[in-house]
Amino acid sequence: MALRLKLGNYETQYVDALGRTWVGYFPRMTEQEAWESGRGLWKMSSERAARQRFALIVGEGLVRAVGEITTLSVHSTPTGQRVALEGHVLLEGHPVRDAWVGKPDPVDNGSQNPIGYCELPEEQPFLLRPCACGCGEDAERDFKPGHDIRAIQARVRDHFGSSPLTFITWIDATLANDSTSRQRAS
Numbered sequence: 001m002a003l004r005l006k007l008g009n010y011e012t013q014y015v016d017a018l019g020r021t022w023v024g025y026f027p028r029m030t031e032q033e034a035w036e037s038g039r040g041l042w043k044m045s046s047e048r049a050a051r052q053r054f055a056l057i058v059g060e061g062l063v064r065a066v067g068e069i070t071t072l073s074v075h076s077t078p079t080g081q082r083v084a085l086e087g088h089v090l091l092e093g094h095p096v097r098d099a100w101v102g103k104p105d106p107v108d109n110g111s112q113n114p115i116g117y118c119e120l121p122e123e124q125p126f127l128l129r130p131c132a133c134g135c136g137e138d139a140e141r142d143f144k145p146g147h148d149i150r151a152i153q154a155r156v157r158d159h160f161g162s163s164p165l166t167f168i169t170w171i172d173a174t175l176a177n178d179s180t181s182r183q184r185a186s
């Protein structure tokens with residue numbers, strides 16, 4: 001899932017927790033400007049937003065920027081707690097950005113709520129998945145960095161008496177046996 005945030009009308013800001021002097025949409029804004037304007041401050045569930053990796057910033061019905069969320073920040077404002085996205089705008093060449101910038105708002109539910117969520121096919125390769133070592137943490141690839149080595153070492157320890165040589169000898173012999181039996185069969 002990705003987060004979709006709709007920019008409101010352009011307005012100047014006198015006090016802003018993110019240090020901005022304006023927010024909202026204006027014509028021909030850059031993607032960086034759309035991201036800075038759209039990344040906060042929102043009255044939204046930080047728990048749900050924190051599970052998203054990408055945010056589409058929409059202005060006047062079109063996607064104006066795509067940002068990658070690294071974390072969230074929470075700010076006290078005169079009207080209560082507000083959430084901002086921390087991260088960066090995606091540059092040209094990123095598949096999620098290239099697929100969506102300039103395209104119509106994918107959250108077309110008729111709601112006036114500026115905060116929405118949607119599935120993006122392009123984000124699938126980038127989403128977190130459970131680390132294959134079984135540690136219970138999430139990984140951007142099959143394993144968290146270093147956990148592939150840890151998973152192999154655990155098997156060497158448990159099945160080969162902690163001897164990498166025994167493990168490698170066993171692999172070589174097993175594969176050689178396999179190819180010998182395949183040759184015999186053919």
Ligand SMILES: [Zn+2]
Pocket residue numbers: 131132133134135136137143144147
């Ligand atoms: Zn792991």
